[in-house]
Amino acid sequence: MSGADSRIPVTLVTGFLGSGKTTLLSALLRQPEPGRLAIVINEFGEVPLDQALIGRTEGQVVVLSGGCLCCAIGGDVVSTLLGLHALRAEKPFERVVIETSGLADPGPILAPLVQAPELTGLFRVDGVVAVVDALQGLRELGRQRVCVKQVALADRILLSKSDIAAPLAVTRLRDRLAEINPWAPLTTANHGAVDAAWLFDPGAARPICEHAGHDHDHSHGIGAFCLWFDQPVTWEAFARAVGDLTEAHGEAILRIKGLLNLNGRPVAVHGVQHFLHPPEPLPDWPDQERRSRLIVIADRLTEAEVRSFFSNMDFVAQASRKECADAS
Ligand SMILES: Nc1nc2c(ncn2[C@@H]2O[C@H](COP(=O)(O)OP(=O)(O)OP(=O)(O)O)[C@@H](O)[C@H]2O)c(=O)[nH]1
Missing domain, CATH: 3.40.50.300 (P-loop containing nucleotide triphosphate hydrolases)
Structure with missing residues (x-):
C-alpha cells in the first residue's frame, strides 16, 4: 500500500x-x-x-x-x-x-x-x-x-x-x-x-x-424471472423440472439460482447453463419467508415458457420478469 x-x-x-x-x-x-x-x-x-x-x-x-x-x-x-x-x-x-x-x-x-x-x-x-x-x-x-x-x-x-x-x-x-x-x-x-x-x-x-468503454449488447432479450412455490418441494421433482427445461432450451438458460424449501429445510440451488450443481443445505433460513424462490435468467425465452416446466410443482404464487434495459 x-x-x-x-x-x-x-x-x-x-x-x-x-x-x-x-x-x-x-x-x-x-x-x-x-x-x-x-x-x-x-x-x-x-x-x-x-x-x-x-x-x-x-x-x-x-x-x-x-x-x-x-x-x-x-x-x-x-x-x-x-x-x-x-x-x-x-x-x-x-x-x-x-x-x-x-x-x-x-x-x-x-x-x-x-x-x-x-x-x-x-x-x-x-x-x-x-x-x-x-x-x-x-x-x-x-x-x-x-x-x-x-x-x-x-x-x-x-x-x-x-x-x-x-x-x-x-x-x-x-x-x-x-x-x-x-x-x-x-x-x-x-x-x-x-x-x-x-x-x-x-x-x-x-x-x-x-x-473505458461500455457494451450494451448483453442486454437484448435477456430477462430474469422469479418464480415462487407455495409448498415445500422435493429434489426429485425440482431436478426433473430443471432437467426438462435445460434439455428443451439448453442454450437459452444462462443461470438458475434459488432458495428451496426442501421438505421444510432451506437449500440453496445453483444451475449454470445446463449444469445443475448439487444442492447446498443452509444452516438457517436467511429471513422469515418459507416459500421456495427461484430465479431463472434466460436468453429470449418468455415467462410462460419457463413457467410451464414447473407446472406440476405447487406453483405459482407470483412471478415477475425483469429485463436488462438499456437505460443510457
Ligand atoms: N465444484 C465447484 N463448485 C463451485 C466452485 N465455485 C463455485 N461453485 C458453485 O457454483 C455455483 C454458483 O456459484 P456462485 O458463487 O453463486 O456464482 P455467482 O458468480 O455469484 O453467480 P451470480 O451472482 O448469479 O452471477 C454454486 O453452486 C457454487 O457452490 C468451485 O470452485 N468448484
Missing part, C-alpha cells in the same frame, strides 16, 4: 453468471486476513438472493444494490459508496468489494470511481478480479461478449471449478484467457479458497484508461 494514500481501496469482482463470485466473497469473509470488508452486491433480478446465500458476515457491512446492472448503476455507485462511507464511523471497514452482476460490463461501474468528484477523494480503485468458470468459461467466452470484456478488464483472474472440469478443457481455457488478457496473473481456486493477499495485491490495477 502506498503509505500516503488514505483513500479506501475498492476491488471489483466480476465474472459471468454463476462463475463463483458469491462463493469467493463468502470464502473471503471467513478468512481472518483481509481485514474488515464492506461488500456491495449488484444483482440482476427483483428478488436478491446473493445476500441471503453469502452467509454470516460477522459484522461486515453488506449493502445490496439491486436493480439493473451496469446500465443503471453509475449513479447508484456514487450514492451507495457515499452511504457506505457515512457508515464508517459506526461500522469501520478497510476495503470495499463490489460484486457485480454476472451480466454487467465492469466499465461503467468503474467510471464513477475514477471520475465522480464526490468519490475520487474518498475511494481508489484497487483492481478488478474476474472469476471464470472452468467448466463453462470457454463456451461463455465464445457466446457472450460481455464475458470477454470482463476478462479483458481484469487485473486478476480467478479460475473457479477446475475441480470439476476436464484438465484438457482447463488448459484450452487458460490459453484463451491468455490471448484475451496476457497481463493478468491467474490462479485457480476451489470454492473461492484463495489467498486474500494475492487477490488484494496493491498496485495490481492497470491504468484506468484501459477500463
Whole structure:
C-alpha cells in the first residue's frame, strides 16, 4: 500500500453468471486476513438472493444494490459508496468489494470511481478480479461478449471449478484467457479458497484508461424471472423440472439460482447453463419467508415458457420478469 494514500481501496469482482463470485466473497469473509470488508452486491433480478446465500458476515457491512446492472448503476455507485462511507464511523471497514452482476460490463461501474468528484477523494480503485468458470468459461467466452470484456478488464483472474472440469478443457481455457488478457496473473481456486493477499495485491490495477468503454449488447432479450412455490418441494421433482427445461432450451438458460424449501429445510440451488450443481443445505433460513424462490435468467425465452416446466410443482404464487434495459 502506498503509505500516503488514505483513500479506501475498492476491488471489483466480476465474472459471468454463476462463475463463483458469491462463493469467493463468502470464502473471503471467513478468512481472518483481509481485514474488515464492506461488500456491495449488484444483482440482476427483483428478488436478491446473493445476500441471503453469502452467509454470516460477522459484522461486515453488506449493502445490496439491486436493480439493473451496469446500465443503471453509475449513479447508484456514487450514492451507495457515499452511504457506505457515512457508515464508517459506526461500522469501520478497510476495503470495499463490489460484486457485480454476472451480466454487467465492469466499465461503467468503474467510471464513477475514477471520475465522480464526490468519490475520487474518498475511494481508489484497487483492481478488478474476474472469476471464470472452468467448466463453462470457454463456451461463455465464445457466446457472450460481455464475458470477454470482463476478462479483458481484469487485473486478476480467478479460475473457479477446475475441480470439476476436464484438465484438457482447463488448459484450452487458460490459453484463451491468455490471448484475451496476457497481463493478468491467474490462479485457480476451489470454492473461492484463495489467498486474500494475492487477490488484494496493491498496485495490481492497470491504468484506468484501459477500463473505458461500455457494451450494451448483453442486454437484448435477456430477462430474469422469479418464480415462487407455495409448498415445500422435493429434489426429485425440482431436478426433473430443471432437467426438462435445460434439455428443451439448453442454450437459452444462462443461470438458475434459488432458495428451496426442501421438505421444510432451506437449500440453496445453483444451475449454470445446463449444469445443475448439487444442492447446498443452509444452516438457517436467511429471513422469515418459507416459500421456495427461484430465479431463472434466460436468453429470449418468455415467462410462460419457463413457467410451464414447473407446472406440476405447487406453483405459482407470483412471478415477475425483469429485463436488462438499456437505460443510457
Ligand atoms: N465444484 C465447484 N463448485 C463451485 C466452485 N465455485 C463455485 N461453485 C458453485 O457454483 C455455483 C454458483 O456459484 P456462485 O458463487 O453463486 O456464482 P455467482 O458468480 O455469484 O453467480 P451470480 O451472482 O448469479 O452471477 C454454486 O453452486 C457454487 O457452490 C468451485 O470452485 N468448484
